[in-house]
Amino acid sequence: MLTDERLGKLTEEINVLIPYAVPPEELEIANTFLATYAEDFFALGIIKDYYQTLPNAYEEALIKMSVLEEKEQVFLMLLSTTGHHYFYVTNDDESFFHTEWDKGLDDKQLLDFFGYADKKSFAETHSDMEKCREYLPLERMDEELCPSCGVKTGGMHTLGCPVEVCPWCGGQLHYCNCRFEQLDVEAFTDEETLDTFAAKLEQKGRVAYVKEQRPTFMAEDESGE
Numbered sequence: 001m002l003t004d005e006r007l008g009k010l011t012e013e014i015n016v017l018i019p020y021a022v023p024p025e026e027l028e029i030a031n032t033f034l035a036t037y038a039e040d041f042f043a044l045g046i047i048k049d050y051y052q053t054l055p056n057a058y059e060e061a062l063i064k065m066s067v068l069e070e071k072e073q074v075f076l077m078l079l080s081t082t083g084h085h086y087f088y089v090t091n092d093d094e095s096f097f098h099t100e101w102d103k104g105l106d107d108k109q110l111l112d113f114f115g116y117a118d119k120k121s122f123a124e125t126h127s128d129m130e131k132c133r134e135y136l137p138l139e140r141m142d143e144e145l146c147p148s149c150g151v152k153t154g155g156m157h158t159l160g161c162p163v164e165v166c167p168w169c170g171g172q173l174h175y176c177n178c179r180f181e182q183l184d185v186e187a188f189t190d191e192e193t194l195d196t197f198a199a200k201l202e203q204k205g206r207v208a209y210v211k212e213q214r215p216t217f218m219a220e221d222e223s224g225e
Contacts (some may be wrong), residue, residue: 010044017051022061026082030061040137046088046095050079055086055097066132069114070148071162071175076105076114078132085129101129115174117187124191125160133158143211151209159198163214165207173201 014034022030037043043065050062060081068087069076077088078101085101089110098107105111106119116122126132139145144153149161157164166173173179179197180186188194 007039007041007044010041010048011038014044014048014051017048018061021051021054021059023059026061029063029082033062037137042092043135043137045092046077046079046090049090049095050086050088050097053097055084055100058084060084065135067135067148067150068126068132069162071114074113076110077135078129080129117189121187121189124194143214146209147214153210154208156206157209159194159201163209165213167201167204167207 011034015031018027018030018034034044034047037047046065047062058081060083062079062081064078064080066078066080067075068078073091075090077090077095079086079088087098087101087105088095089098090096098110099105104119105122111118111122114122116125133150136145136150139147139150145151146157146161146163148163149158151157151161160174162172162174164173165171166176166178168178168182169176171178179188182200183193183197185193188197
């Protein structure tokens with residue numbers, strides 16, 4: 001389990017960075033946001049990386065973090081400030097700024113990694129910034145919540161959640177080929193195809209979230225091993 005000493009040290013480092021990265025009128029906003037995640041090492045690491053790099057040199061306070069995608073311990077996050085929104089790629093060791101929300105995600109390697117055919121299909125899935133799921137403090141440590149989409153035990157995952165189990169093969173629905181095989185297509189390229197698959201999935205019977213679906217690396221972190 002992460003120690004108070006490590007959390008305190010990381011928080012101190014961020015507190016040193018904030019006055020140089022945020023205008024005086026936004027200091028309270030920045031400090032309030034930091035306090036929200038004071039016990040979350042994963043979130044603090046992202047916050048520190050943001051204030052160290054300041055994408056495009058904009059001096060603005062962070063106000064929100066959202067989870068867009070997660071696969072194999074790699075997260076695609078949306079970081080929102082008082083004036084801009086940024087794609088960040090992160091894991092438990094480091095994070096880096098990719099591009100601004102308005103420019104869209106067009107990195108082929110990232111799109112392939114997270115299972116998207118192209119920039120357009122990603123934009124269709126994440127078309128509304130306001131609907132992006134906010135990352136909650138310590139949610140990765142709460143076994144009763146899906147670490148990706150945030151649904152509670154017994155509830156249905158958000159469609160596209162990488163943790164959801166495929167009812168056909170038992171693998172991860174977001175990454176197995178069953179979703180393509182069921183519709184005899186190579187990729188989901190439009191909303192109609194996605195809606196057709198969603199209906200077929202409901203007919204087959206979706207698998208509700210249970211804590212046993214959590215990635216094994218998270219179980220190891222929580223046990224302190």
